[in-house]
Each structure stands twice: as C-alpha cells, then as structure tokens.
Amino acid sequence: xxxxxxxxxEEQYIAEHPRSHELYERGRAALPGGIAHDVRYAKxxxxxxxxxxxxxxWDVDGHELIDYTMGHGALLLGHSHPEIVDAVVAQMRKGTxxxxxxxxEVEWAEWIHRLIxxxxxxxxxxxxxxxxxLALRLARAYTGRDKVLKFAGHFHGWHDYAVPxxxxxxxxxxxxxxxxxxxxxxxxxxxxxxxxERALATADHDIAAVILEPSGASYATVPLPDGFLARLREIxxxxxxxxxxxxxxxGFRWSxxxxxxxxxxxxxxxxxxxxxxxxxxxxxxxGRGAIMELLEFKDDxxxxxxxxxxxxxxxxxxxxxxxxxxTALRLVSDPAVQRGADRLAENLKRGxxxxxxxxxxxxxxxxxxSIVNTVVGTRYPGELPTDLRHPVGxxxxxxxxxxxxxLLMTLRAGMMLExxxxxxxxxxxLSITHTDEDIVRTVEAFDRTLARMKAxxxxxx
Ligand SMILES: Cc1ncc(COP(=O)(O)O)c(C=O)c1O
Numbered sequence: 001x002x003x004x005x006x007x008x009x010e011e012q013y014i015a016e017h018p019r020s021h022e023l024y025e026r027g028r029a030a031l032p033g034g035i036a037h038d039v040r041y042a043k044x045x046x047x048x049x050x051x052x053x054x055x056x057x058w059d060v061d062g063h064e065l066i067d068y069t070m071g072h073g074a075l076l077l078g079h080s081h082p083e084i085v086d087a088v089v090a091q092m093r094k095g096t097x098x099x100x101x102x103x104x105e106v107e108w109a110e111w112i113h114r115l116i117x118x119x120x121x122x123x124x125x126x127x128x129x130x131x132x133x134l135a136l137r138l139a140r141a142y143t144g145r146d147k148v149l150k151f152a153g154h155f156h157g158w159h160d161y162a163v164p165x166x167x168x169x170x171x172x173x174x175x176x177x178x179x180x181x182x183x184x185x186x187x188x189x190x191x192x193x194x195x196x197e198r199a200l201a202t203a204d205h206d207i208a209a210v211i212l213e214p215s216g217a218s219y220a221t222v223p224l225p226d227g228f229l230a231r232l233r234e235i236x237x238x239x240x241x242x243x244x245x246x247x248x249x250x251g252f253r254w255s256x257x258x259x260x261x262x263x264x265x266x267x268x269x270x271x272x273x274x275x276x277x278x279x280x281x282x283x284x285x286x287g288r289g290a291i292m293e294l295l296e297f298k299d300d301x302x303x304x305x306x307x308x309x310x311x312x313x314x315x316x317x318x319x320x321x322x323x324x325x326x327t328a329l330r331l332v333s334d335p336a337v338q339r340g341a342d343r344l345a346e347n348l349k350r351g352x353x354x355x356x357x358x359x360x361x362x363x364x365x366x367x368x369x370s371i372v373n374t375v376v377g378t379r380y381p382g383e384l385p386t387d388l389r390h391p392v393g394x395x396x397x398x399x400x401x402x403x404x405x406x407l408l409m410t411l412r413a414g415m416m417l418e419x420x421x422x423x424x425x426x427x428x429x430l431s432i433t434h435t436d437e438d439i440v441r442t443v444e445a446f447d448r449t450l451a452r453m454k455a456x457x458x459x460x461x
Contacts, residue, residue: 055433066421069429115329141294142290196210247259282324
C-alpha cells in the first residue's frame, strides 16, 4: 500500500509493460529507435500493440486502451470498420495487384470528385508524402517556376521539399536535404500574409505555389486568423501563383468536403491521404483540370517528352486501398459522421479544461473539428474558456511544442496506465466509434493523472 502511494508514473509504467519493454529492447537492434514513425517515439519506451477494434486497442501486455491516435488521423470510422473489413477481405481473394486499371480506382476517383470541391480530376499515390511531392511537382511544371512557399510549422510529409521549416528552428538545415532543394523552398513565418504578399510580389517571381494546411499548422494546433484563407486565395490568384491545400488530415474530417467544403474557398490543387484510403495506405492529388492535364499522355511526342509530368508508382490505387477508400468515402459522405465525432471532441475538450481548472494545473485543451489539442505546462493567459477553439495570446512555438518532453511523456505514460493512448502524448483524435462512456472515463482518468503529476511536483509551482 505504502509502495503504491509512492511509486511514480514512470516506475509504474515500466512495471506494467514488461512485454512492450522487451520488444523495445529487441526492436532497437533491428529498427532505429525501436519504432517505425518518429511520432511514436516515447519515453521510457513505446508500447507495442497486438490488435484493435472500434475505439479500442490492446497492447502486448494485455491492457485495453481507448485509442486517441486513430491511425494518425486515418480512422474517422474507427479500427476495422466491419464494412471496410468485408470489402478488403473480399478483394484480397480477388487479387491485390492487377498491373492494370480496375473498376475500383475509377469509383474511388469519382467519390473524391463528388466530395472535394477542387477535384476536377484525381491521381492516386501511396501516401500523403507522395501526394504533396506530386502536387508541388505539378505546380512547378504548370507554372514553369522552380520555388514553392510553405509556412513554418505546417507539415506536409517527409520528402526533401516538405521537411524544411517543419520544426523549430524553422530556418534550420534538415540533414540530408540538398542545398539546391533548400534554395527553392521559401518558408513564411506562421500565419504571416504580409510576408507572402511581399514574397510573391518581389522575391524573384519564381514561386510556383503556396502550400499550407488549411486548418493551420498540424490540424489547427496553430490556428489561422479569421479571413486568412480568403486573403491567401486572393493574393495567390492576383500573383498567378497556385494555391495547394494539404487536406491529408482535414479531408473528409473537417467536413465531407474537407476545409474547402466548409469554407467555400477552393484551392487549385488538393492533397489527400489518411481517411481517403479507409485505413489502408494511400493518397491522392486532386485539382483543376488544366493542371491535372499535365499527367495525361497525348498523341503528341513533344508533349509527352517535354510537358507530361511523370507519375508511376507500383501501389498507386492498388485494389485493397481502393476498395477500402471507396467504402470509407461512401460512409463519410454523410455529414452526420463528422458531426458525431465533433461532438465527442467537444465534450472531451471541455472535460480536459475542467480538469485543468479543478487542479489549478497549467495547461489547456482546444481545437477544431474532431481533434483535441492540448498544451501542458503553460497557463492560459486570462480566463480559460472550457470550449476553447482558438487560443489567443499563446506563442505559436508553445502551441506547436505542446509542452516540455518530460511533461508530455509523463502525461502520456500516466494516461496509458489509466487505459488511454493519447495523441502526441496529450491530445486526441476522435472517431465515430468512440462512445460517450469512453469520453467520461477518459476525463476521469485525465483528472486523476493531473492530480498525480501535481503530487509528483511536475508542474513545479
Ligand atoms: C497535413 C499532412 N500532410 C502530409 C502528411 C504525410 O502523409 P503520410 O504520412 O501519409 O506520408 C501528413 C501526415 O501526417 C500530414 O499530416
């Protein structure tokens, strides 16, 4: 009993996850860091999962977890949605790769065309990273210009044009990115439209496109000011520069038509992944017919040699991803899906903020759509509204960091001990399979974890 009262979150986490610990030690020899995606890095070690269904997943030590990572945002319909499972299993028996076109890729493209306002036409890729890579190449080919402008902190995957400016210091040199590529990526300070205006008006008139997450950096972790998208659309159109919405996260989550469906502001090109492929690997670029035409073959050897943008890719629109994608898009085309997940996120956000207030603990939860963002260790300036949507007066760097590594890792471990896997250690991505009971239990667990962290002196106040 005495020991239970004194054991720290970290000690208990280590004690209760022996099989994950062992897999981590074993995995490190074969996998750098023992993980397959940087965001899964965790201290003292990550957990390893054995299975998942709906809003739950089970780790190798036998714990049931309410999952708030939801396939990094891909699983708006929850883990292993029965209709997606049936479609994929049936397709598995019919073949996973035809080395040829098939009906499902046509249907999949038609669904995107129907739902996403800018999608005159669609081309499939294997992931979001490939989608932004192709969109930027299309923009350069279409305009004949070499540079692209992105915003500090906006995430567009991990190819050479995407990683510059991803994380602080935003002007750093990411290892492995050629200097020649860096010279073609203009990084605008977060949300700074005056910078964009100046760069497009002056610079060297060599900017092909502006790319951004239309929610603001990292799914509204750093929200956009009111009117931002409309002004950006106006500036880019006036300078004849293409506008690319990276809707890899927001597509089909913010609304069935993504941010563009919600705001009525239409980009020239859109990149999609995650929900678009129903939980299997896949992505897409969609956009204006005149730009997408560059992907076509023509009866003109000169065009095919000098104008056509090359786009092979062994797993583009593979039948498994295509059938999962078609099934998912049919389901998420009903706005009740997004409304349901949004409501759960709203309740979770309120519950987290009430817990911060109850414990007088530094931190706040906020967010849009069905994603809850949480900052730990920073007090909200002024009174904290429990339904906070956009934080005001908190620097973008603090929002993007979410808290110190120590606080985030401890909150993550503490919540894991309560049976919840939070996104980025602190936030939550919701699905339609989460229940009101999940939310109530999670808020109670958050409350106890904050109390424990306070008792461990982690808030240092
Ligand atoms: C906005 C955005 N763009 C692009 C990507 C890259 O997608 P993928 O991980 O499928 O390569 C991500 C991934 O999280 C993303 O959030």
